[in-house]
Amino acid sequence: MDSPADTTPLAALLAQVPQPEPGRRKGALHGSTVAKLRNLIVTGALAPGAKLNERELCLQLGVSRTPVREAIKTLTQDGLLRALPNKSSVVAELDVGEIEALIDVVSTIEGLAGELAAARATDEAVAEIGMLHYRMMLHHTRDELPGYFEANKAFHRRIVELAGNPVLLWIWELLALRVDRARYSSNLWPKRWKMAIQEHEQILAALTAGDATLASQRLREHVRNGLSGLVAALKERGEAAEGR
Amino acid sequence: MDSPADTTPLAALLAQVPQPEPGRRKGALHGSTVAKLRNLIVTGALAPGAKLNERELCLQLGVSRTPVREAIKTLTQDGLLRALPNKSSVVAELDVGEIEALIDVVSTIEGLAGELAAARATDEAVAEIGMLHYRMMLHHTRDELPGYFEANKAFHRRIVELAGNPVLLWIWELLALRVDRARYSSNLWPKRWKMAIQEHEQILAALTAGDATLASQRLREHVRNGLSGLVAALKERGEAAEGR
DNA sequence: GGGCGAATTCTTGTATGCAAGAATTTTTCG
DNA sequence: CGAAAAATTCTTGCATACAAGAATTCGCCC
Numbered sequence: 001m002d003s004p005a006d007t008t009p010l011a012a013l014l015a016q017v018p019q020p021e022p023g024r025r026k027g028a029l030h031g032s033t034v035a036k037l038r039n040l041i042v043t044g045a046l047a048p049g050a051k052l053n054e055r056e057l058c059l060q061l062g063v064s065r066t067p068v069r070e071a072i073k074t075l076t077q078d079g080l081l082r083a084l085p086n087k088s089s090v091v092a093e094l095d096v097g098e099i100e101a102l103i104d105v106v107s108t109i110e111g112l113a114g115e116l117a118a119a120r121a122t123d124e125a126v127a128e129i130g131m132l133h134y135r136m137m138l139h140h141t142r143d144e145l146p147g148y149f150e151a152n153k154a155f156h157r158r159i160v161e162l163a164g165n166p167v168l169l170w171i172w173e174l175l176a177l178r179v180d181r182a183r184y185s186s187n188l189w190p191k192r193w194k195m196a197i198q199e200h201e202q203i204l205a206a207l208t209a210g211d212a213t214l215a216s217q218r219l220r221e222h223v224r225n226g227l228s229g230l231v232a233a234l235k236e237r238g239e240a241a242e243g244r
Numbered sequence: 245m246d247s248p249a250d251t252t253p254l255a256a257l258l259a260q261v262p263q264p265e266p267g268r269r270k271g272a273l274h275g276s277t278v279a280k281l282r283n284l285i286v287t288g289a290l291a292p293g294a295k296l297n298e299r300e301l302c303l304q305l306g307v308s309r310t311p312v313r314e315a316i317k318t319l320t321q322d323g324l325l326r327a328l329p330n331k332s333s334v335v336a337e338l339d340v341g342e343i344e345a346l347i348d349v350v351s352t353i354e355g356l357a358g359e360l361a362a363a364r365a366t367d368e369a370v371a372e373i374g375m376l377h378y379r380m381m382l383h384h385t386r387d388e389l390p391g392y393f394e395a396n397k398a399f400h401r402r403i404v405e406l407a408g409n410p411v412l413l414w415i416w417e418l419l420a421l422r423v424d425r426a427r428y429s430s431n432l433w434p435k436r437w438k439m440a441i442q443e444h445e446q447i448l449a450a451l452t453a454g455d456a457t458l459a460s461q462r463l464r465e466h467v468r469n470g471l472s473g474l475v476a477a478l479k480e481r482g483e484a485a486e487g488r
Numbered sequence: 489g490g491g492c493g494a495a496t497t498c499t500t501g502t503a504t505g506c507a508a509g510a511a512t513t514t515t516t517c518g
Numbered sequence: 519c520g521a522a523a524a525a526t527t528c529t530t531g532c533a534t535a536c537a538a539g540a541a542t543t544c545g546c547c548c
Binding site for chain 4: 269270271297298299309313329330331332
Protein backbone atom coordinates (compact mmCIF):
# COMPACT_ATOMS: atom_id res chain seq x y z
CA MET A 1 0.00 0.00 0.00
CA ASP A 2 2.97 2.33 -0.25
CA SER A 3 2.95 2.89 -3.96
CA PRO A 4 4.03 6.48 -4.62
CA ALA A 5 0.74 7.35 -6.31
CA ASP A 6 -1.27 6.15 -3.37
CA THR A 7 0.26 8.07 -0.48
CA THR A 8 -0.22 11.81 -0.58
CA PRO A 9 3.07 13.69 -0.40
CA LEU A 10 1.83 15.65 2.56
CA ALA A 11 5.30 16.33 3.79
CA ALA A 12 6.28 18.13 0.63
CA LEU A 13 3.04 20.10 0.50
CA LEU A 14 3.16 21.30 4.04
CA ALA A 15 6.85 22.04 4.02
CA GLN A 16 6.00 24.82 1.61
CA VAL A 17 3.66 26.40 4.11
CA PRO A 18 5.76 28.96 5.90
CA GLN A 19 5.87 28.56 9.66
CA PRO A 20 4.27 31.84 10.82
CA GLU A 21 5.96 33.03 14.02
CA PRO A 22 8.10 31.20 16.52
CA GLY A 23 7.36 33.77 19.21
CA ARG A 24 3.63 33.74 18.66
CA ARG A 25 1.01 34.70 21.11
CA LYS A 26 -1.78 32.54 22.40
CA GLY A 27 -4.99 31.81 20.60
CA ALA A 28 -3.65 31.88 17.07
CA LEU A 29 -3.00 28.24 16.39
CA HIS A 30 -6.53 27.12 15.75
CA GLY A 31 -7.22 29.83 13.24
CA SER A 32 -3.95 29.49 11.39
CA THR A 33 -4.19 25.73 11.29
CA VAL A 34 -7.68 25.92 9.84
CA ALA A 35 -6.52 28.44 7.26
CA LYS A 36 -3.57 26.34 6.13
CA LEU A 37 -5.51 23.11 5.86
CA ARG A 38 -8.44 24.80 4.19
CA ASN A 39 -6.19 26.31 1.59
CA LEU A 40 -4.64 22.94 0.82
CA ILE A 41 -8.06 21.40 0.36
CA VAL A 42 -9.68 24.21 -1.61
CA THR A 43 -6.79 24.52 -4.03
CA GLY A 44 -6.77 20.80 -4.55
CA ALA A 45 -3.28 20.29 -3.15
CA LEU A 46 -4.94 17.75 -0.92
CA ALA A 47 -6.88 15.64 -3.37
CA PRO A 48 -10.42 14.44 -2.74
CA GLY A 49 -10.39 11.18 -0.87
CA ALA A 50 -6.99 11.80 0.72
CA LYS A 51 -6.73 10.57 4.28
CA LEU A 52 -5.68 13.02 6.96
CA ASN A 53 -3.42 11.48 9.52
CA GLU A 54 -3.48 13.64 12.61
CA ARG A 55 -0.01 12.73 13.80
CA GLU A 56 1.49 13.47 10.42
CA LEU A 57 -0.27 16.82 10.26
CA CYS A 58 1.06 17.64 13.71
CA LEU A 59 4.61 17.00 12.63
CA GLN A 60 4.29 18.99 9.45
CA LEU A 61 2.47 21.94 10.97
CA GLY A 62 4.58 21.93 14.08
CA VAL A 63 1.65 21.96 16.47
CA SER A 64 0.07 19.41 18.73
CA ARG A 65 -2.96 17.33 17.99
CA THR A 66 -5.36 19.64 19.78
CA PRO A 67 -5.43 22.45 17.21
CA VAL A 68 -5.18 19.95 14.38
CA ARG A 69 -8.19 18.08 15.63
CA GLU A 70 -10.13 21.29 16.09
CA ALA A 71 -9.25 22.34 12.57
CA ILE A 72 -10.43 19.00 11.21
CA LYS A 73 -13.70 19.39 13.06
CA THR A 74 -14.15 22.89 11.69
CA LEU A 75 -13.45 21.87 8.11
CA THR A 76 -15.71 18.86 8.46
CA GLN A 77 -18.51 21.18 9.48
CA ASP A 78 -17.77 23.31 6.42
CA GLY A 79 -18.18 20.21 4.28
CA LEU A 80 -14.60 20.08 3.10
CA LEU A 81 -13.81 16.91 5.02
CA ARG A 82 -15.79 13.80 5.82
CA ALA A 83 -15.43 12.25 9.27
CA LEU A 84 -15.58 8.51 9.66
CA PRO A 85 -15.92 7.21 13.21
CA ASN A 86 -12.64 5.99 14.62
CA LYS A 87 -11.01 6.39 11.26
CA SER A 88 -9.04 9.10 9.55
CA SER A 89 -11.05 11.94 8.13
CA VAL A 90 -10.83 12.19 4.39
CA VAL A 91 -11.02 15.12 2.01
CA ALA A 92 -14.61 15.27 0.76
CA GLU A 93 -15.23 14.00 -2.71
CA LEU A 94 -16.06 16.67 -5.24
CA ASP A 95 -18.78 14.95 -7.18
CA VAL A 96 -20.45 16.70 -10.06
CA GLY A 97 -23.85 16.16 -8.53
CA GLU A 98 -22.97 18.37 -5.62
CA ILE A 99 -21.69 21.11 -7.87
CA GLU A 100 -24.94 20.94 -9.80
CA ALA A 101 -26.72 21.30 -6.48
CA LEU A 102 -24.53 24.31 -5.76
CA ILE A 103 -25.72 26.03 -8.94
CA ASP A 104 -29.27 26.53 -7.74
CA VAL A 105 -28.31 27.61 -4.27
CA VAL A 106 -25.44 29.96 -5.09
CA SER A 107 -27.25 31.59 -7.97
CA THR A 108 -30.26 32.18 -5.75
CA ILE A 109 -28.14 33.57 -2.94
CA GLU A 110 -26.21 35.88 -5.22
CA GLY A 111 -29.42 36.89 -6.89
CA LEU A 112 -30.74 37.99 -3.53
CA ALA A 113 -27.47 39.77 -2.86
CA GLY A 114 -27.79 41.66 -6.12
CA GLU A 115 -31.34 42.67 -5.33
CA LEU A 116 -30.46 44.00 -1.89
CA ALA A 117 -27.21 45.57 -3.06
CA ALA A 118 -28.88 47.49 -5.87
CA ALA A 119 -31.30 48.99 -3.39
CA ARG A 120 -28.45 50.19 -1.22
CA ALA A 121 -25.93 51.11 -3.87
CA THR A 122 -24.24 54.45 -3.27
CA ASP A 123 -21.91 56.10 -5.76
CA GLU A 124 -19.00 55.22 -3.56
CA ALA A 125 -19.94 51.56 -3.31
CA VAL A 126 -20.48 51.26 -7.03
CA ALA A 127 -17.14 52.92 -7.67
CA GLU A 128 -15.43 50.45 -5.40
CA ILE A 129 -17.01 47.49 -7.14
CA GLY A 130 -16.16 49.04 -10.49
CA MET A 131 -12.56 49.25 -9.41
CA LEU A 132 -12.56 45.56 -8.65
CA HIS A 133 -14.02 44.92 -12.06
CA TYR A 134 -11.23 46.83 -13.75
CA ARG A 135 -8.66 45.12 -11.59
CA MET A 136 -10.02 41.85 -12.87
CA MET A 137 -9.80 43.08 -16.47
CA LEU A 138 -6.21 44.09 -15.88
CA HIS A 139 -5.32 40.62 -14.70
CA HIS A 140 -7.18 39.27 -17.69
CA THR A 141 -5.11 41.24 -20.18
CA ARG A 142 -1.97 40.05 -18.41
CA ASP A 143 -3.13 36.43 -18.37
CA GLU A 144 -2.61 36.30 -14.63
CA LEU A 145 -4.90 33.54 -13.45
CA PRO A 146 -4.43 33.86 -9.67
CA GLY A 147 -4.94 37.61 -9.75
CA TYR A 148 -7.97 37.24 -11.98
CA PHE A 149 -9.36 34.62 -9.68
CA GLU A 150 -8.90 36.76 -6.61
CA ALA A 151 -10.33 39.90 -8.19
CA ASN A 152 -13.33 37.97 -9.41
CA LYS A 153 -14.02 36.68 -5.96
CA ALA A 154 -13.55 40.14 -4.47
CA PHE A 155 -16.03 41.56 -6.97
CA HIS A 156 -18.70 39.09 -5.94
CA ARG A 157 -17.91 39.39 -2.25
CA ARG A 158 -18.15 43.13 -2.33
CA ILE A 159 -21.63 42.94 -3.81
CA VAL A 160 -22.71 40.54 -1.10
CA GLU A 161 -21.23 42.86 1.51
CA LEU A 162 -23.04 45.77 -0.05
CA ALA A 163 -26.29 43.92 0.45
CA GLY A 164 -25.78 44.68 4.12
CA ASN A 165 -27.18 41.38 5.36
CA PRO A 166 -24.81 39.55 7.74
CA VAL A 167 -26.68 36.26 7.46
CA LEU A 168 -26.45 36.42 3.70
CA LEU A 169 -22.72 37.07 3.88
CA TRP A 170 -22.24 34.18 6.27
CA ILE A 171 -24.03 31.77 3.96
CA TRP A 172 -22.22 33.13 0.93
CA GLU A 173 -18.86 32.52 2.53
CA LEU A 174 -19.78 28.93 3.31
CA LEU A 175 -20.86 28.36 -0.26
CA ALA A 176 -17.85 30.19 -1.67
CA LEU A 177 -15.56 27.58 -0.16
CA ARG A 178 -17.16 24.87 -2.26
CA VAL A 179 -17.34 27.06 -5.33
CA ASP A 180 -13.66 27.88 -5.08
CA ARG A 181 -12.85 24.24 -4.70
CA ALA A 182 -14.83 23.38 -7.80
CA ARG A 183 -13.12 26.17 -9.71
CA TYR A 184 -9.64 25.06 -8.75
CA SER A 185 -10.47 21.52 -9.77
CA SER A 186 -11.28 22.56 -13.32
CA ASN A 187 -8.89 24.80 -15.19
CA LEU A 188 -11.64 25.76 -17.53
CA TRP A 189 -11.33 29.34 -16.57
CA PRO A 190 -9.57 30.98 -19.47
CA LYS A 191 -12.46 29.91 -21.70
CA ARG A 192 -15.01 31.92 -19.81
CA TRP A 193 -12.89 34.99 -19.07
CA LYS A 194 -14.30 37.25 -21.73
CA MET A 195 -17.88 36.23 -21.16
CA ALA A 196 -17.55 36.71 -17.44
CA ILE A 197 -16.15 40.18 -17.90
CA GLN A 198 -19.06 41.17 -20.11
CA GLU A 199 -21.51 39.84 -17.58
CA HIS A 200 -19.78 41.74 -14.81
CA GLU A 201 -20.18 44.90 -16.81
CA GLN A 202 -23.89 44.26 -17.14
CA ILE A 203 -24.16 43.64 -13.42
CA LEU A 204 -22.26 46.79 -12.67
CA ALA A 205 -24.60 48.75 -14.91
CA ALA A 206 -27.64 47.40 -13.11
CA LEU A 207 -26.13 48.30 -9.75
CA THR A 208 -25.28 51.77 -10.99
CA ALA A 209 -28.85 52.24 -12.12
CA GLY A 210 -30.09 50.95 -8.79
CA ASP A 211 -32.27 48.45 -10.64
CA ALA A 212 -32.79 45.69 -8.09
CA THR A 213 -34.71 43.34 -10.35
CA LEU A 214 -32.18 43.56 -13.12
CA ALA A 215 -29.17 43.23 -10.84
CA SER A 216 -30.72 40.19 -9.24
CA GLN A 217 -31.51 38.54 -12.54
CA ARG A 218 -28.10 39.25 -14.06
CA LEU A 219 -26.19 38.01 -11.05
CA ARG A 220 -28.30 34.88 -10.93
CA GLU A 221 -27.65 34.16 -14.58
CA HIS A 222 -23.98 35.02 -14.32
CA VAL A 223 -23.43 32.58 -11.48
CA ARG A 224 -25.48 29.95 -13.25
CA ASN A 225 -23.48 30.32 -16.42
CA GLY A 226 -20.18 30.10 -14.63
CA LEU A 227 -21.00 27.04 -12.60
CA SER A 228 -22.73 25.30 -15.47
CA GLY A 229 -19.64 25.71 -17.61
CA LEU A 230 -17.66 24.27 -14.78
CA VAL A 231 -19.91 21.25 -14.50
CA ALA A 232 -19.67 20.69 -18.24
CA ALA A 233 -15.89 20.81 -18.09
CA LEU A 234 -15.77 18.39 -15.19
CA LYS A 235 -18.15 15.99 -16.89
CA GLU A 236 -16.03 16.10 -20.03
CA ARG A 237 -12.91 15.35 -18.09
CA GLY A 238 -14.69 12.65 -16.15
CA GLU A 239 -15.76 10.92 -19.35
CA ALA A 240 -12.28 11.20 -20.82
CA ALA A 241 -10.83 9.52 -17.75
CA GLU A 242 -13.46 6.77 -17.78
CA GLY A 243 -12.24 3.32 -16.80
CA ARG A 244 -8.72 4.42 -15.97
CA MET B 245 -20.95 39.25 41.59
CA ASP B 246 -22.89 36.34 43.02
CA SER B 247 -26.33 37.84 42.89
CA PRO B 248 -28.76 35.10 41.95
CA ALA B 249 -29.92 36.93 38.84
CA ASP B 250 -26.39 37.27 37.55
CA THR B 251 -25.12 33.74 37.67
CA THR B 252 -26.83 31.33 35.32
CA PRO B 253 -28.26 28.36 37.15
CA LEU B 254 -26.37 26.05 34.89
CA ALA B 255 -26.25 23.33 37.47
CA ALA B 256 -30.02 23.13 37.64
CA LEU B 257 -30.42 23.25 33.89
CA LEU B 258 -27.91 20.56 33.15
CA ALA B 259 -28.98 18.33 35.99
CA GLN B 260 -32.20 17.85 34.04
CA VAL B 261 -30.29 16.55 31.05
CA PRO B 262 -30.30 12.80 31.48
CA GLN B 263 -26.84 11.23 31.53
CA PRO B 264 -27.02 8.99 28.45
CA GLU B 265 -25.09 5.80 29.18
CA PRO B 266 -22.42 5.04 31.73
CA GLY B 267 -21.10 2.17 29.62
CA ARG B 268 -20.94 4.19 26.42
CA ARG B 269 -18.85 3.48 23.41
CA LYS B 270 -16.24 5.74 21.89
CA GLY B 271 -16.96 8.62 19.60
CA ALA B 272 -20.30 9.61 21.03
CA LEU B 273 -19.30 12.33 23.44
CA HIS B 274 -18.72 15.10 20.96
CA GLY B 275 -22.03 14.64 19.25
CA SER B 276 -24.08 14.29 22.39
CA THR B 277 -22.36 17.24 24.03
CA VAL B 278 -23.09 19.40 21.02
CA ALA B 279 -26.71 18.28 21.01
CA LYS B 280 -27.23 19.03 24.69
CA LEU B 281 -25.62 22.43 24.60
CA ARG B 282 -27.33 23.35 21.36
CA ASN B 283 -30.68 22.48 22.78
CA LEU B 284 -30.08 24.63 25.84
CA ILE B 285 -29.15 27.57 23.66
CA VAL B 286 -31.86 27.22 21.04
CA THR B 287 -34.63 26.85 23.58
CA GLY B 288 -33.34 29.84 25.48
CA ALA B 289 -32.55 27.90 28.64
CA LEU B 290 -29.12 29.44 28.28
CA ALA B 291 -29.91 33.10 27.85
CA PRO B 292 -28.16 35.32 25.31
CA GLY B 293 -25.02 36.79 26.80
CA ALA B 294 -24.56 33.96 29.29
CA LYS B 295 -20.93 32.99 29.84
CA LEU B 296 -19.94 29.37 29.32
CA ASN B 297 -17.41 28.21 31.83
CA GLU B 298 -15.70 25.12 30.46
CA ARG B 299 -14.87 23.61 33.82
CA GLU B 300 -18.41 24.03 35.04
CA LEU B 301 -19.79 22.46 31.88
CA CYS B 302 -17.42 19.54 32.35
CA LEU B 303 -18.71 18.91 35.83
CA GLN B 304 -22.33 19.14 34.84
CA LEU B 305 -22.05 17.06 31.70
CA GLY B 306 -19.73 14.57 33.29
CA VAL B 307 -17.14 14.72 30.54
CA SER B 308 -13.70 16.23 30.21
CA ARG B 309 -12.84 19.54 28.68
CA THR B 310 -11.95 18.10 25.29
CA PRO B 311 -15.46 17.29 24.06
CA VAL B 312 -16.80 20.41 25.73
CA ARG B 313 -14.29 22.58 23.93
CA GLU B 314 -15.07 20.89 20.64
CA ALA B 315 -18.76 21.43 21.19
CA ILE B 316 -18.18 25.10 21.91
CA LYS B 317 -16.17 25.43 18.72
CA THR B 318 -18.91 23.73 16.74
CA LEU B 319 -21.66 25.90 18.13
CA THR B 320 -19.55 29.00 17.62
CA GLN B 321 -19.25 28.11 13.97
CA ASP B 322 -23.02 27.70 13.81
CA GLY B 323 -23.36 31.22 15.16
CA LEU B 324 -24.97 30.22 18.43
CA LEU B 325 -21.98 31.26 20.51
CA ARG B 326 -19.48 34.06 20.27
CA ALA B 327 -15.85 33.33 21.04
CA LEU B 328 -13.72 35.97 22.71
CA PRO B 329 -9.98 35.33 22.74
CA ASN B 330 -8.78 34.04 26.09
CA LYS B 331 -12.18 34.64 27.58
CA SER B 332 -15.26 32.58 28.12
CA SER B 333 -17.46 32.10 25.11
CA VAL B 334 -20.87 33.66 25.48
CA VAL B 335 -24.25 32.76 24.06
CA ALA B 336 -24.76 34.92 20.98
CA GLU B 337 -27.06 37.86 21.37
CA LEU B 338 -30.33 37.53 19.53
CA ASP B 339 -30.71 41.02 18.19
CA VAL B 340 -33.72 41.93 16.12
CA GLY B 341 -31.51 43.17 13.31
CA GLU B 342 -30.18 39.69 12.73
CA ILE B 343 -33.64 38.20 12.69
CA GLU B 344 -34.65 40.79 10.12
CA ALA B 345 -31.63 39.72 8.12
CA LEU B 346 -32.80 36.13 8.46
CA ILE B 347 -36.13 36.98 6.87
CA ASP B 348 -34.70 37.69 3.44
CA VAL B 349 -32.37 34.73 3.45
CA VAL B 350 -34.69 32.09 4.84
CA SER B 351 -37.63 33.16 2.72
CA THR B 352 -35.44 33.03 -0.37
CA ILE B 353 -34.03 29.63 0.54
CA GLU B 354 -37.43 28.15 1.26
CA GLY B 355 -38.77 29.75 -1.88
CA LEU B 356 -36.15 27.90 -3.84
CA ALA B 357 -36.99 24.73 -1.96
CA GLY B 358 -40.64 25.11 -2.89
CA GLU B 359 -39.78 25.64 -6.52
CA LEU B 360 -37.58 22.55 -6.72
CA ALA B 361 -39.92 20.45 -4.57
CA ALA B 362 -42.96 21.22 -6.73
CA ALA B 363 -41.08 20.03 -9.78
CA ARG B 364 -40.25 16.75 -8.11
CA ALA B 365 -43.44 16.20 -6.15
CA THR B 366 -44.78 12.67 -6.40
CA ASP B 367 -48.13 11.61 -4.98
CA GLU B 368 -46.33 9.79 -2.22
CA ALA B 369 -44.23 12.80 -1.24
CA VAL B 370 -47.22 15.11 -1.24
CA ALA B 371 -49.16 12.62 0.89
CA GLU B 372 -46.33 12.52 3.39
CA ILE B 373 -46.18 16.29 3.64
CA GLY B 374 -49.95 16.42 3.90
CA MET B 375 -49.77 14.04 6.80
CA LEU B 376 -47.38 16.36 8.57
CA HIS B 377 -49.75 19.21 7.94
CA TYR B 378 -52.63 17.33 9.54
CA ARG B 379 -50.43 16.31 12.41
CA MET B 380 -49.77 19.97 12.97
CA MET B 381 -53.48 20.74 12.87
CA LEU B 382 -54.10 18.02 15.41
CA HIS B 383 -51.62 19.58 17.81
CA HIS B 384 -53.25 22.91 17.13
CA THR B 385 -56.69 21.70 18.17
CA ARG B 386 -55.18 20.25 21.30
CA ASP B 387 -53.24 23.42 22.10
CA GLU B 388 -50.01 21.47 22.28
CA LEU B 389 -47.30 23.97 21.57
CA PRO B 390 -44.26 21.66 21.50
CA GLY B 391 -45.98 19.19 19.20
CA TYR B 392 -47.21 21.97 16.95
CA PHE B 393 -43.73 23.41 16.86
CA GLU B 394 -42.17 20.12 15.93
CA ALA B 395 -44.73 19.25 13.27
CA ASN B 396 -44.37 22.68 11.74
CA LYS B 397 -40.64 22.24 11.47
CA ALA B 398 -41.05 18.74 10.04
CA PHE B 399 -43.43 20.10 7.41
CA HIS B 400 -40.90 22.65 6.24
CA ARG B 401 -38.00 20.23 6.45
CA ARG B 402 -39.77 17.64 4.39
CA ILE B 403 -40.34 20.14 1.62
CA VAL B 404 -36.67 21.07 1.63
CA GLU B 405 -35.74 17.40 1.54
CA LEU B 406 -38.14 16.87 -1.33
CA ALA B 407 -36.28 19.51 -3.27
CA GLY B 408 -33.54 16.92 -3.53
CA ASN B 409 -30.68 19.35 -3.21
CA PRO B 410 -28.20 18.43 -0.46
CA VAL B 411 -26.56 21.85 -0.44
CA LEU B 412 -29.93 23.48 0.02
CA LEU B 413 -30.75 21.16 2.89
CA TRP B 414 -27.41 21.90 4.54
CA ILE B 415 -27.97 25.64 4.38
CA TRP B 416 -31.55 25.29 5.53
CA GLU B 417 -30.48 23.38 8.61
CA LEU B 418 -27.97 26.05 9.52
CA LEU B 419 -30.60 28.74 9.18
CA ALA B 420 -33.20 26.68 11.00
CA LEU B 421 -31.10 26.80 14.15
CA ARG B 422 -31.37 30.55 14.26
CA VAL B 423 -35.02 30.56 13.30
CA ASP B 424 -35.87 28.10 16.06
CA ARG B 425 -33.98 30.21 18.53
CA ALA B 426 -35.89 33.29 17.50
CA ARG B 427 -39.16 31.39 17.77
CA TYR B 428 -38.45 30.12 21.25
CA SER B 429 -37.52 33.59 22.36
CA SER B 430 -40.94 34.95 21.45
CA ASN B 431 -44.03 33.10 22.57
CA LEU B 432 -46.02 34.84 19.93
CA TRP B 433 -46.94 31.59 18.34
CA PRO B 434 -50.50 31.03 19.33
CA LYS B 435 -51.41 34.24 17.53
CA ARG B 436 -50.26 33.02 14.17
CA TRP B 437 -51.40 29.42 14.43
CA LYS B 438 -54.52 29.70 12.30
CA MET B 439 -52.89 31.85 9.68
CA ALA B 440 -49.94 29.50 9.41
CA ILE B 441 -52.23 26.54 8.94
CA GLN B 442 -54.07 28.28 6.14
CA GLU B 443 -50.81 29.14 4.45
CA HIS B 444 -49.63 25.58 4.78
CA GLU B 445 -52.77 24.42 3.03
CA GLN B 446 -52.09 26.81 0.17
CA ILE B 447 -48.52 25.55 -0.08
CA LEU B 448 -49.69 21.97 -0.06
CA ALA B 449 -52.12 22.74 -2.85
CA ALA B 450 -49.39 24.28 -4.98
CA LEU B 451 -47.16 21.24 -4.42
CA THR B 452 -50.02 18.90 -5.30
CA ALA B 453 -50.58 20.81 -8.51
CA GLY B 454 -46.86 20.70 -9.23
CA ASP B 455 -46.90 24.45 -9.72
CA ALA B 456 -43.32 25.45 -9.03
CA THR B 457 -43.84 29.19 -9.34
CA LEU B 458 -46.80 29.21 -7.02
CA ALA B 459 -45.20 26.93 -4.45
CA SER B 460 -42.10 29.10 -4.43
CA GLN B 461 -44.06 32.29 -4.00
CA ARG B 462 -46.31 30.94 -1.28
CA LEU B 463 -43.48 29.47 0.73
CA ARG B 464 -41.52 32.69 0.43
CA GLU B 465 -44.48 34.71 1.68
CA HIS B 466 -45.31 32.22 4.40
CA VAL B 467 -41.81 32.38 5.83
CA ARG B 468 -41.73 36.12 5.51
CA ASN B 469 -45.04 36.48 7.34
CA GLY B 470 -43.96 34.22 10.14
CA LEU B 471 -40.63 35.85 10.76
CA SER B 472 -42.01 39.35 10.36
CA GLY B 473 -44.60 38.68 13.02
CA LEU B 474 -41.84 37.39 15.20
CA VAL B 475 -39.78 40.52 14.72
CA ALA B 476 -42.80 42.67 15.54
CA ALA B 477 -43.41 40.73 18.73
CA LEU B 478 -39.79 41.02 19.79
CA LYS B 479 -39.71 44.74 19.05
CA GLU B 480 -42.87 45.22 21.08
CA ARG B 481 -41.43 43.35 24.01
CA GLY B 482 -38.14 45.20 23.66
CA GLU B 483 -39.91 48.54 23.87
CA ALA B 484 -41.96 47.38 26.83
CA ALA B 485 -38.80 46.42 28.69
CA GLU B 486 -37.05 49.67 27.83
CA GLY B 487 -34.75 51.01 30.54
CA ARG B 488 -35.39 48.13 32.88
C1' DG C 489 1.49 -22.37 -0.93
C1' DG C 490 -2.77 -20.21 0.62
C1' DG C 491 -6.11 -18.80 3.86
C1' DC C 492 -7.66 -17.88 8.46
C1' DG C 493 -6.77 -16.10 13.09
C1' DA C 494 -4.33 -13.94 16.78
C1' DA C 495 -1.23 -10.52 18.23
C1' DT C 496 0.96 -6.26 17.38
C1' DT C 497 0.90 -1.69 15.78
C1' DC C 498 -1.30 2.26 14.54
C1' DT C 499 -4.96 5.83 14.86
C1' DT C 500 -8.45 8.14 16.76
C1' DG C 501 -11.32 9.55 21.06
C1' DT C 502 -10.99 11.23 25.72
C1' DA C 503 -8.77 12.94 29.88
C1' DT C 504 -5.43 15.60 32.11
C1' DG C 505 -1.27 18.59 32.81
C1' DC C 506 1.00 22.94 32.12
C1' DA C 507 1.53 27.81 30.75
C1' DA C 508 -0.12 32.41 29.31
C1' DG C 509 -3.50 35.88 29.78
C1' DA C 510 -7.67 37.82 32.31
C1' DA C 511 -10.20 38.74 36.46
C1' DT C 512 -10.29 39.44 41.21
C1' DT C 513 -8.69 40.37 45.55
C1' DT C 514 -5.61 42.26 48.67
C1' DT C 515 -2.43 45.46 50.03
C1' DT C 516 -0.30 49.75 50.26
C1' DC C 517 0.01 54.61 49.82
C1' DG C 518 -2.00 59.17 49.43
C1' DC D 519 -11.49 56.12 53.41
C1' DG D 520 -10.44 55.74 48.49
C1' DA D 521 -7.71 54.52 44.68
C1' DA D 522 -4.04 52.41 42.35
C1' DA D 523 -0.87 48.64 42.00
C1' DA D 524 0.71 44.08 42.95
C1' DA D 525 -0.23 39.39 43.78
C1' DT D 526 -3.28 35.63 43.72
C1' DT D 527 -6.71 32.99 41.54
C1' DC D 528 -9.16 31.60 37.81
C1' DT D 529 -9.89 30.48 32.82
C1' DT D 530 -8.66 29.50 28.54
C1' DG D 531 -5.14 27.65 24.85
C1' DC D 532 -2.05 24.17 23.84
C1' DA D 533 0.41 19.84 24.69
C1' DT D 534 0.58 15.25 26.10
C1' DA D 535 -0.78 10.83 28.27
C1' DC D 536 -3.88 7.01 28.20
C1' DA D 537 -7.58 3.94 26.34
C1' DA D 538 -10.53 1.84 22.81
C1' DG D 539 -11.20 0.49 18.21
C1' DA D 540 -9.18 -0.39 13.47
C1' DA D 541 -5.60 -1.92 10.43
C1' DT D 542 -1.79 -4.69 9.58
C1' DT D 543 1.33 -8.26 10.07
C1' DC D 544 2.90 -12.43 11.48
C1' DG D 545 2.24 -17.17 12.43
C1' DC D 546 -0.23 -21.30 12.31
C1' DC D 547 -2.87 -24.77 10.25
C1' DC D 548 -4.78 -26.97 6.33
